[in-house]
Amino acid sequence: MNKRITWLSFLIVLSMTAYSQNKTSKAVVKDFMNKRFGMFIHWGPVSLRGTEIGWSRGKDVPVDEYDSLYKEFDPVLFNADDMVSIAKQAGMKYLTITARHHDGFCLWPTAYTDFNIMHSPYKKDIVGALAAACKKQGIKFCIYYSVLDWHHPDYPNHSPSGQDPDPKSDMNKYIVFMKNQLKELITKYDPYMLWFDGAWEKPWTEEMGRDMYAYLKQLKPDVITNNRLGKEMAGIDNAKIDESKMVGDYDTPEQVVGKLNMNMPWESCFTICNQWSWKPNDKMKSLRECLAIISQTAGGNGNLLLNVGPMPDGRIEARQATRLREIGDWLKTNGEAIYNTSGGPYEPTANYATTRKGNNIYLHVIKTDTASITLKNLPGKQVKNAHVLNGEKITVENDRDSFRVLLPTALAGKQEYVVVLELNGNAEALPVIH
Structure with missing residues (x-):
C-alpha cells in the first residue's frame, strides 16, 4: 500500500511539473484576449424539446426519452457557412460549439461511442462543417467539451444530483475515453481553443485536470484552454480566485461580467436569451443590454462569449440573428474601442x-x-x-x-x-x- 501511495504521489508531482512547464505562451493568450468577442453555440437533440441542454435530462424530460432524442434529430436547414457568417456580421472573432455537453451526445463522428451525430437521421459532421466554415471566413474555431458525461457507463454520476454513484463505473477507463476523444478532436479539427466544463463534480479531481492539461499540451502546445479543467473558477458566483491555482489559461465568469483585472485573463459567457439551448419564445436581451455587457466586459479587460441556441432545424432564430447583426452594426462604428484594447x-x-x-x-x-x-x-x-x-x-x-x-x-x-x-x-x- 505504501509503495502504491508513493508511486501515485510521484505521478501527481510529475503531472503538475508537466503542467507548469507547458503553459500556453503569453503571446498566444494575448492574441485571444485582443479578439474580445466570440459566439457560443449550445446545441444538440434536446432542441427538439426546447428544454435546457443536459440539465433537463431526468428533470423536464425523462432520461430514456432524452437519451433517445438523437433518433429524431435531423437539422436539415443547418448551414455552417450561414451560421459563421452571422457570427462574422456580429463582429465576433471566434466561435465555440458544444461538441459534447453533459448529456454525452457528440456532434461529430467519434470512433469511441455510438452516441453521436452519425447515428441520427442527419448523419453529417456538424463540428467538421463549422470548423471548415470558420477557416474559410477567418473566424477562430473553438470546441466546448464537458469533463462529465451523465450518459457514459464509466462516469460515476448519471444525473446532476450526483447521488448513488454507479459502482460499475471506472474513472480510469473514462479518462482514457476522454483522452481518445480529445485527441480525435484536436487531430481532426485543430481547434484554436478548448472550452471545458463540469469540473465541479466530485468524481473529477484537480489532479485529473492538471494531467489532462499536460496531455493536451503534448498534442498541441499552443491550444488555449479555459480554467474549467480545475476547481478554481469564478463561475456563476463571480468568485475571486487564486490564479496560481488555476488549471488553464483564463477564468470564466458565467452570466455575469467579470471583475476588472489587468493581470489575469478572463472571459464572461452570457446567453442572448435566458436559456443556453433553444427555447421557444424565450425572452431575449435588448440591444441596449447586449451593448452594455460588451462595453463593461471590455472595460474590465475581459472577453465576451455570447451564446445562441439554434433551433431543431439547424437555423439560428431570425430574431436572434437580427440582434447579432445590430451588435455588428454598432461595432462597425465603435469597434476601435473594443478590439485590441x-x-x-x-x-x-x-x-x-x-x-x-x-x-x-x-x-x-x-x-x-x-x-x-x-x-x-x-x-x-x-x-x-x-x-x-x-x-x-x-x-x-x-x-x-x-x-x-x-x-x-x-x-x-x-x-x-x-x-x-x-x-x-x-x-x-x-x-x-x-
Missing part, C-alpha cells in the same frame, strides 16, 4: 465603462440620458481633446481632483456611444483608478 483605467459601472489604447481612453457612455460624466483625475496625465468616436468634438471641464465630460445633447437617450479622450501621454501605462 486594454480595460480601465476606471472600473466599469452601470453608467459607463472605459477601455484604452495608445494615448486614448475610450469612454463608453452606457446610460445616455445623462448630461455629463465626472471622472477622477489621471495621475500625471491630462485630457488634451475629446470627441465622439467618428463624431463631434465635446467639452471637458477640469477641477482640482476630477474632470467632467459634457455629453452631446443630440445623443441624449439614444443608443450607447463612445467618447474618445485624447491624453498627453500613454493611457495604457496608467494604474487602475478605483
Whole structure:
C-alpha cells in the first residue's frame, strides 16, 4: 500500500511539473484576449424539446426519452457557412460549439461511442462543417467539451444530483475515453481553443485536470484552454480566485461580467436569451443590454462569449440573428474601442465603462440620458481633446481632483456611444483608478 501511495504521489508531482512547464505562451493568450468577442453555440437533440441542454435530462424530460432524442434529430436547414457568417456580421472573432455537453451526445463522428451525430437521421459532421466554415471566413474555431458525461457507463454520476454513484463505473477507463476523444478532436479539427466544463463534480479531481492539461499540451502546445479543467473558477458566483491555482489559461465568469483585472485573463459567457439551448419564445436581451455587457466586459479587460441556441432545424432564430447583426452594426462604428484594447483605467459601472489604447481612453457612455460624466483625475496625465468616436468634438471641464465630460445633447437617450479622450501621454501605462 505504501509503495502504491508513493508511486501515485510521484505521478501527481510529475503531472503538475508537466503542467507548469507547458503553459500556453503569453503571446498566444494575448492574441485571444485582443479578439474580445466570440459566439457560443449550445446545441444538440434536446432542441427538439426546447428544454435546457443536459440539465433537463431526468428533470423536464425523462432520461430514456432524452437519451433517445438523437433518433429524431435531423437539422436539415443547418448551414455552417450561414451560421459563421452571422457570427462574422456580429463582429465576433471566434466561435465555440458544444461538441459534447453533459448529456454525452457528440456532434461529430467519434470512433469511441455510438452516441453521436452519425447515428441520427442527419448523419453529417456538424463540428467538421463549422470548423471548415470558420477557416474559410477567418473566424477562430473553438470546441466546448464537458469533463462529465451523465450518459457514459464509466462516469460515476448519471444525473446532476450526483447521488448513488454507479459502482460499475471506472474513472480510469473514462479518462482514457476522454483522452481518445480529445485527441480525435484536436487531430481532426485543430481547434484554436478548448472550452471545458463540469469540473465541479466530485468524481473529477484537480489532479485529473492538471494531467489532462499536460496531455493536451503534448498534442498541441499552443491550444488555449479555459480554467474549467480545475476547481478554481469564478463561475456563476463571480468568485475571486487564486490564479496560481488555476488549471488553464483564463477564468470564466458565467452570466455575469467579470471583475476588472489587468493581470489575469478572463472571459464572461452570457446567453442572448435566458436559456443556453433553444427555447421557444424565450425572452431575449435588448440591444441596449447586449451593448452594455460588451462595453463593461471590455472595460474590465475581459472577453465576451455570447451564446445562441439554434433551433431543431439547424437555423439560428431570425430574431436572434437580427440582434447579432445590430451588435455588428454598432461595432462597425465603435469597434476601435473594443478590439485590441486594454480595460480601465476606471472600473466599469452601470453608467459607463472605459477601455484604452495608445494615448486614448475610450469612454463608453452606457446610460445616455445623462448630461455629463465626472471622472477622477489621471495621475500625471491630462485630457488634451475629446470627441465622439467618428463624431463631434465635446467639452471637458477640469477641477482640482476630477474632470467632467459634457455629453452631446443630440445623443441624449439614444443608443450607447463612445467618447474618445485624447491624453498627453500613454493611457495604457496608467494604474487602475478605483
